[in-house]
Amino acid sequence: MKLTILGCSGSIPGPDAPASGYLVESGGTRILLDLGNGTLGTLQRFVDPFTPDALLLSHLHPDHCADFGALTVLRRYHPAPPYDPAERKLPVHAPAEAPERLAALYAPNAAERAGADLSDVFEFAPVPESPLRLGPFEITAFPVHHVCPSWGFRIAAEGRVLAYTADTGPCEELTELARDADVLLAEASWPDSPERPDGLHLSGKQAAELANRASARRLLLTHLQPWCDDAEILAEAREHTTVPTELVTTAARYAV
Ligand SMILES: [Zn+2]
Ligand SMILES: [Zn+2]
Numbered sequence: 001m002k003l004t005i006l007g008c009s010g011s012i013p014g015p016d017a018p019a020s021g022y023l024v025e026s027g028g029t030r031i032l033l034d035l036g037n038g039t040l041g042t043l044q045r046f047v048d049p050f051t052p053d054a055l056l057l058s059h060l061h062p063d064h065c066a067d068f069g070a071l072t073v074l075r076r077y078h079p080a081p082p083y084d085p086a087e088r089k090l091p092v093h094a095p096a097e098a099p100e101r102l103a104a105l106y107a108p109n110a111a112e113r114a115g116a117d118l119s120d121v122f123e124f125a126p127v128p129e130s131p132l133r134l135g136p137f138e139i140t141a142f143p144v145h146h147v148c149p150s151w152g153f154r155i156a157a158e159g160r161v162l163a164y165t166a167d168t169g170p171c172e173e174l175t176e177l178a179r180d181a182d183v184l185l186a187e188a189s190w191p192d193s194p195e196r197p198d199g200l201h202l203s204g205k206q207a208a209e210l211a212n213r214a215s216a217r218r219l220l221l222t223h224l225q226p227w228c229d230d231a232e233i234l235a236e237a238r239e240h241t242t243v244p245t246e247l248v249t250t251a252a253r254y255a256v
Contacts, residue, residue: 001026001157001256003183004046005222005248006039010189010201011063013037014226017250019063022164022185026157029053029135033153033164040067040074042251049074050082054134056127056141057094058166059150060101065094069106075121089123093132093141095149099124127151142177144168145199152177162256163216167223169199170206178214183256185248186210187223191232204233208240219245220254 002025007018018038023046024031030052032043043049049071057065075085092098103116118124132139136158141151145168152166154177163181165174167189178184189201196203202210204221211219221237224230230247237245 001155001160001162003162003185003254003256005250005252005254006032006042007036007250008222008224008248009036009063010187010223010225010228011061012226013063014224017226018042019066020223021064021067023047023052024137024155024162027136029137031056031134031137031139031155033155034058034064034166035067035071036063037066040070045251048082050078050085052090054091054093056139056153057092057098058152058164059146059148060095060098061148061167064167065098065102066105068102072102072106072118072121085121089119089121091123091125093125093127095151096126140177142173144173144177145171147200154178154181160256163214165202165207165210167201169197169201170210171199174210175214178210178216181214181216183218183220183254184211184214184216184243185220185222188221188233188237189223189225190228191236204235204237205240208237208243208245211241211243211245216243219243220248221245222248 004023006021009017019036021039022033032055107116140154161181163178186207188204188207192203192205
């Protein structure tokens, strides 16, 4: 299983990174995990952007789905697509409000927003409640704790496991999500501080504690907010775990 970082900046794009988005590949099947601002650009460095077999959206904050509008333009108006996007619609597993919210994101004006419908090139489905089989992948969604409905994903293939926390504060569900994961891709938005709000994001320390609790084998830190000090977050995480820990960077690729 291969993981490619399309963007890793937390909450907004940063000077050197788009917002959140990841490409996961196994045996010729490709899954997009989130599609934040700028990630559709990075995707084109690696693969034809028509080739992913499904898109999973963890939640509907713009830093995780803003490029959906761009993907709509691509699928509707590319002059020479490799297949007919109306015949082969892209499955989109996303929170229940997604069809309406993403149509509003795309609509050019309020009048056309009403009745806007993206089902000509996408096939929407809710975040799966039971494990979803997709080619070689088995994907299990876990509800996590954020300011809006948000799901982390445990993705298994080839006998390996990638666990992605999405945006979340500390919660019990994360331990099961990340249990014995070969790679734990955890958000670490900020340095630890008692003044941080609950149920919103993880600190570097909290991501490290999760890796310990779940017995993860490798910890990749992502969603670092551009106004925080990356080095401080990494040092803090390493101080609290012996699990090998690093910061991801845009366009980095990992064998899971
Ligand atoms: Zn976010
Ligand atoms: Zn969020």
